[in-house]
Amino acid sequence: MTNIPAARSEAHVLLVEDDEVIRNTVRMLLERYGFTVSTAGDGLTGLELFRETGPDLLLLDVMLPELDGIGLCRRVRELSLVPILMMSARGDTLDVVSGLEAGADDYVVKPCESAILVARIRSLLRRASFPTAVPAGDGSPGDEESTATFGDLTIDTRGMEVRRAGHTLALTPTELRMLLEFAASPGVVLERRTLLSRVWDHAWHGDTRVVDLHVQRLRAKIGAERIETVRGFGYKLRR
Template sequence: MLAMPANPPIAHAPAPQLPHLLIVDDDRDHRLLLGRLFGENGFRVSLAPDGATMLRLFEAAKPDLVILDLMLPDEDGLSLCRRIRAASDVPVIMVSALGRGPHKIAGLDTGADDYIAKPFESGELIARTRAVLRRSRRMLPVEQALPARKSQGRTYCFEGWRVDAARREVHSPEGVLVTLTSGEIDLLLAFAEHPQTILSREHLVELTRHRGGDGQDRSVDILVSRIRRKIERNPRAPRLIKTVRSGGYLFAPTVTLEE
C-alpha cells in the first residue's frame, strides 16, 4: 500500500487567460511601443505590419480585439474593418493620424467599435480598450466583475424580434441570428429598455456609455443607421427606430419581456 503524503499538494485552478489583442500598424516603432504598453498592462499581444499579416493572424490567433491603424501600405483600415465585420463580431478600435471629423464617421460606419485620433494618451488607449472589451462581454480576468444590470437576464421581444441581453444575441422574426457589434447591441438594448420614449442623443450616450463625444457627435446617428440596416424592413422608411426632429430618437414598437 502506498503511503499518503502528510500534506497533499493543493490543487490550484488554472490561471485565467489574458485578453488577446491584435495590433495592426505599419510604423515599426509605434507598433512595438503599443505591444510593450499593452503587454505591461495585462494583455497578450500579436503584432502585424500590414493587412495581409493581419488577416493571417486573425484566423490563426483568434484575438479578442483588434487595434487597427487606418493607413496601411497594402489595404486600408476601412477595408480591413469591413472584412472583419463581415465575418466576425470581434471588437475593432480604429486609430488614425488623420484626426476626427469625416475619418471618424467613416471608421464607425464600417463597423469599428471606437475611433481614436493620434496622438493619444497611453492611459486613455488602455482605458478605452478595456471599455470596449467590457461592452463586448470579453471581460478582463484581472478586473472585478461589476454587479449585473437588471436587464442582463432578460430577453426583449418586439415585432417578432428577440434581443437576449445575457447572451447579447439578436434573432430575427425568422429565428436567424443577426450579428451586431457591441456598440450596436448596447444601443438597441437602450431602446428596448425605454420603448415609446423620446431619447436625446445625450441621453443615449449616457445610457450606453458610448465613447463618442457630446450630443452633437454623429456617432449615435451612425449606430442608429447601422442598426436600421439590420432590423428594419425598409431602412429608408424606418418603423421601429423613428427620428424625432430636434429631439433624438423614439423606439416605436411595444416591447415585452421574456424572463
C-alpha cells in the first residue's frame, strides 16, 4: 500500500456502504489517517445521520438498500452543498453519469487503492475550504479588484460569492472552483485535462466525463451561453 501522510485535521466523513466488510475496512482506513467517521448501512439511515451529524464530506456507495446512492445524493443536495464522493463497484457509464447528475462532486471505482481514496477525499475537503486562488484581473469592470463581472454575472473572489442578475447562486465548491478557473482566463480555451488537474487535483488519468457533467451543471446555473464548447479542445468562458 502506498504511504501517505496522516490527515492534518479531524474532518468528519459520513460513510454509507451496505457491505459490512467494505464499510469496516474503509472506516478503519480513514480513521488511521485522522478522519472522524460515521457509518450507515443503508440510504435512509445515511440520510438521517447526515441530518443529525452534519458531516464535512459524504462518501457513499451507489448500490444501497432502502434508498440508493443516487437518491440519497439528490436528497442531500436539496439540503446542503457538502462535498459528495460516490463509490461504484461497476464504474459503468450509467453509474458515473447518474451520480454526477445527481450532484456528486467526484467518484471512485471499487476496489480503490487506499492512497487514491484518501487523496480524493482530501482534494474535495480542500476545495470546500479554499475553492481556488483568487484569479488574476481580466480587465472586467467591478466595484473592487476582487470582483469580476461578465454581463449579468458577478464573481466576488474574496467573498467567494457568485451573483446572477443580483441573485446569489448556490454553487457547490467544485462548481465554484471551476467557474473561478474560467474567470481567471476569460476567452481562453481550457482543455478537459487541464480542468481535471486544476479543479479535481487529479494527477492521475481521471475520467473527463466528470468535467463535462460539471460544465453542464454550471451552465444551468450561470447561463448556458456563458461557457462555450470548443469542439476537440475544451471549454472557455465568453468575455
